[in-house]
Amino acid sequence: MLVRALAVLLRPVVRRIEVVGVSMIPTYRPGEYVWAVRRWRPLRASVVVIVPLPEDRSREIMKRVETVTDQGVWLVGDNAQASTDSRSFGVVPIGAIRWLAYPQRLAIPNPA
Numbered sequence: 001m002l003v004r005a006l007a008v009l010l011r012p013v014v015r016r017i018e019v020v021g022v023s024m025i026p027t028y029r030p031g032e033y034v035w036a037v038r039r040w041r042p043l044r045a046s047v048v049v050i051v052p053l054p055e056d057r058s059r060e061i062m063k064r065v066e067t068v069t070d071q072g073v074w075l076v077g078d079n080a081q082a083s084t085d086s087r088s089f090g091v092v093p094i095g096a097i098r099w100l101a102y103p104q105r106l107a108i109p110n111p112a
Contacts, residue, residue, distance in 0.1 A: 023077035050099035
C-alpha cells in the first residue's frame with residue numbers, strides 16, 4: 001500500500017519505462033526498463049532523453065542528444081540504421097524534452 005502511494009506521488013517526477021524497439025541498441029535493448037526523470041537541468045550532448053514523437057505526440061521515443069543549439073536539439077538513436085530520429089523529423093524544441101532516461105541497472109559500489 002505504501003509503495004503504491006509513493007509511486008503515485010512520484011509519477012510527475014519519476015517514471016519507469018520499458019524499452020520498445022531496437023533504435024537504442026547496444027545501450028538499451030527491447031524489454032529493458034529505464035527510469036525517466038523529469039528534466040531539471042540544461043540539456044547537454046550525449047544524454048538520453050524521452051520526448052514525444054513529433055509526428056504523433058501520443059507516442060514517446062527515447063534518443064540521445066547529439067547537439068544542443070538555440071534553435072533546438074538534434075536527437076539520434078544509437079542504432080542509426082534502425083532509428084527514426086532528427087534525420088527524419090529535424091530539430092526538436094528544447095521545451096519539448098521533459099524527461100531524462102537513466103538505466104534501471106543498479107550500480108552497487110565495491111566496498112573493498
